[in-house]
Amino acid sequence: MSWNKKIPIYKDPEAWKGMRDAGQLAAKVLDMIGPYIVSEVSTASLNHLCHEYIVDHGAFPAPLEVGFPCAVCISVNETVCHGIPSERKLHSGDIVNIDVSLRLNGWYADTARMFYVDSPEDSAKKLTDICYQALMESIGIIKPGVTLGDVGHLIQKKVESSGFSVVRNFCGHGIGRKLHDAPEVLHFGAPKTGLVLKEGMFFTIEPMINMGKSGVRLLKDGWSAVTKDGTLSAQWEHSLGVTTTGCEIFTLSN
Numbered sequence: 001m002s003w004n005k006k007i008p009i010y011k012d013p014e015a016w017k018g019m020r021d022a023g024q025l026a027a028k029v030l031d032m033i034g035p036y037i038v039s040e041v042s043t044a045s046l047n048h049l050c051h052e053y054i055v056d057h058g059a060f061p062a063p064l065e066v067g068f069p070c071a072v073c074i075s076v077n078e079t080v081c082h083g084i085p086s087e088r089k090l091h092s093g094d095i096v097n098i099d100v101s102l103r104l105n106g107w108y109a110d111t112a113r114m115f116y117v118d119s120p121e122d123s124a125k126k127l128t129d130i131c132y133q134a135l136m137e138s139i140g141i142i143k144p145g146v147t148l149g150d151v152g153h154l155i156q157k158k159v160e161s162s163g164f165s166v167v168r169n170f171c172g173h174g175i176g177r178k179l180h181d182a183p184e185v186l187h188f189g190a191p192k193t194g195l196v197l198k199e200g201m202f203f204t205i206e207p208m209i210n211m212g213k214s215g216v217r218l219l220k221d222g223w224s225a226v227t228k229d230g231t232l233s234a235q236w237e238h239s240l241g242v243t244t245t246g247c248e249i250f251t252l253s254n
Contacts, residue, residue, distance in 0.1 A: 005182040005183070006182065007174060007181075007182045007183050007195070007201060008174065008176055008177070008181060008182075008201075008202070009198060009199075009200040009201060010176055010200045010201075010202055010241065011199070011200045015107075015176065015202075016241060016248075018104075018105055018106065018107035019107050019109065019176065019202060019239070019241060019250045020248075020250055021104055021105065021107070022059070022102065022103070022104040022105070022107040022108060022109035022250070023109040023111070023239055023249075023250025023251040023252075024250070024251075024254070025054070025057055025059055025102060025104055025109065026100045026101070026102055026109040026110070026111045026239075026251050027111060027251050027252065027253040027254070028053075028057075028253075029050055029053055029054060029072075029100045029102070030098060030100060030111065030113045030253065031253055032049070032050075032053055033046060033049060033050055033053075033098060034115060036049060037090065037096055037098075037115045037116075037117060038090070038117065038118075039089075039090060039091055039092045039117055039118060040089050040090065040091075041089065041090055042085075042086070042087050042088060042089050042090075043074040043076065043083070043085040043086055043088050043089075043090070044070075044085045044086055044087055044088075046072075046074060046085065046098070047070045047071055047072055047074060047085035050071050050072045050098070050100065051070075051071035051072070054071060054100075054102050057104075058104065058105075059102045059103060059104040060102060060103045060104075061101070061102055062101035062102050062103050062108055062110070062179045063101060065103070065179070066179070068082070068084075068223060069084060069223075070084060070085045072085070072098055072099060072100050072101075073097075073098070073099040073112075073223075074096065074097070074098050074099075075096070075097040075099070075224070075233070075235070076088070076090065076094055076095070076096050076097075077094055077095060077232055077233075078226050078227045078230050078231060078232060078233060079097075079224055079225070079226050079233065080167055080170070080208050080210070080216050080225045080226060080227060080233040080235070081097070081099065081170055081208055081225050081233075081235060082099075082223040082224055082225055083097070083223075083224050084221055084223055084224055090117045091117060092117055092118040092119075093117060093118060093119070093120050093121065093124075094116075094117040094120070095114060095115070095116055095117075095120050095124050095127075095128060095232060095234065096114065096115045096116070096117065097112055097113070097114055097115075097233075097234065097235050098112065098113060098115065099111075099112035099235070099237065100112070101179060103179070106177060107176065107177065108175050108176065108177070108178065108179045108239075109175070109239050109250060109251055110175055110179065110204050110206075110237060110239050110251070111204075111237050111238055111239060111251035112206060112235050112236060112237035113236060113237075114128040114131070114132070114234055114235070114236060116128075123211065123232075124211075124232055126162070127164060127209065127211050127232055127233075127234045128234045128236075130158065130159060130162045130164060130209065130234075131159070131164075131207055131208075131209045131234040131235065131236050132236045133158060134154070134155045134158040134159050134187075134207050134209070135155075135205055135206075135207055135236045135237070135238065137154060137155075137158060138151045138154045138155050138205055138207075139205060139238065139240060139247060139249060141154060142197065142240065142242060142246060142247040143197070143242065143243075143245060143246045143247065144197055144198055144199050144242060144244065145196060145197065146196075146197050147191070147192055147193060147194045147195060147196050147197065148183065148185055148186065148189065148193075148194035148195045148197070149189040149190050149191055149192060149193030149194035150189075150191050150192065151185065151189070151205065152185075152186045152187055152188045152189030152190075152194070153188070153189050153190055153191045155187045155188065155205075155207050156187065156188040156189065159207070159209045164209045164210060164211060165209065165210045165212065165213055165214035166187050166188050166207065166208075166209055166214060167187070167207075167208040167209065167210060167214055167216060167233070168186075168187075168188060168214055169216050169225065170206075170208055170225070171184045171185055171186050171187065171206075172184070172185030172186075172187070172203055172204040172205045172206045172237070173185060173203060173204055174201070174202060174203045175202050175203060175204055175239050176202045183195050183201075183203060185203050185204065185205055185206075187205075187206075187207040187208070197242050198242060199242050199243060199244050200241070200242060201241070201242045202239070202240070202241045202242075202250075203239075203240065204237055204238065204239050204240075205237065205238060205240070206235060206236070206237030206238075207235065207236065208233060208234070208235040209233065209234055209235075210227050210229075210231055210232070210233045211227075211231040211232045211233070212227060212229040212230075212231030213227075213228065213229050213231075215227070215228035215229065216228060237251075238250070238251045238252065239251045
């Protein structure tokens, strides 16, 4: 993907309704699964619950369309993203990311949230809190005329000033009738550079930040990315649309 690729603009009210419906369902999946994230539960069982919920509500798990072996990505502790659910059991103090993407009536939503198993260490909580703050503060500046460089710079400054690092191997993306579309949404950058946002653009912002250095490596399963130095990683994600005066978050939990 690149900023030169044609970027879809959605002005039709039906498109916005489709994204709201898909986004709300994705948020409800995360609301539903929260109470089940406890010590000794396997990530495979959490995936099963999410899969059933998505299908029971008339949608389809989007990861299965792109070759991922499970309905959701579940990334624990040092796993940055795309963790494959397995018989691995969670333990007290773990931090857990669940990334839900689904298709409902031809529209895609993509969202991720951090969860704790019991009480994490203070440093782990700070990591997840800063990641969330960086996401929401970047969403707060979205409006026509803002550049993606502005968005990336805000996230990078917030994260690095807090002593953490921004993962550069993965980025946000356009979304709508496709799960992954233009533009690429980097979580670092320089102000007033890159794509200028316009009303009707749909995309995700999904910063991944590490407690240590930003480097990642891919495991032999071909999907799971982990921190090179073994430190913890956190990610939050929302899907949103640019409005005339700001933006609408489709995946915000009610």
